[in-house]
Amino acid sequence: QVQLVESGGGSVQAGGSLRLSCAASGYSFSNNCMAWFRQVPGDEREGVAAIGSDGTTAYADSVKGRFTISKDTAKNTLYLQMNSLKPEDTAMYYCAADLALGMTAIQCLEVEYPYGMDYWGKGTLVTISS
Numbered sequence: 001q002v003q004l005v006e007s008g009g010g011s012v013q014a015g016g017s018l019r020l021s022c023a024a025s026g027y028s029f030s031n032n033c034m035a036w037f038r039q040v041p042g043d044e045r046e047g048v049a050a051i052g053s054d055g056t057t058a059y060a061d062s063v064k065g066r067f068t069i070s071k072d073t074a075k076n077t078l079y080l081q082m083n084s085l086k087p088e089d090t091a092m093y094y095c096a097a098d099l100a101l102g103m104t105a106i107q108c109l110e111v112e113y114p115y116g117m118d119y120w121g122k123g124t125l126v127t128i129s130s
Helices: 104-110
Strands: 003-007 011-012 018-025 032-040 046-051 057-061 065-071 079-081 091-101 124-129
Touching: 003 057, 003 091, 018 032, 018 091, 018 124, 032 065, 032 104, 046 065, 046 079, 046 104, 057 065, 057 104, 079 091
Parallel strands: 011 124
Antiparallel strands: 003 018, 018 079, 032 046, 032 091, 046 057, 065 079, 091 124
């Protein structure tokens, strides 16, 4: 059974940092696209950052230069380092992974929930206060 379990969310002040982790089990996603999405109640789930099958990365314009996505294939874990956090970054953050090989980071980033990406975690809440 494949599972994605996010952790690392919390409440910090604007300007602070958080590192999210997504531990995958049941399947090795070392050659697959994985991504972080976020959602605010009432809004659509949006792509934040993705790492493609080839290891390249892509980011939403709103987080470029502040967030960094990385993957530890040995631990089968995806990370999102978030710096210079803003109140508008407040959201539930979800990890996602796809079984298809060859997906680029941009392809993963632009999927429309719930279509696209084969597996989703249950999310971790990030709250940024001003």
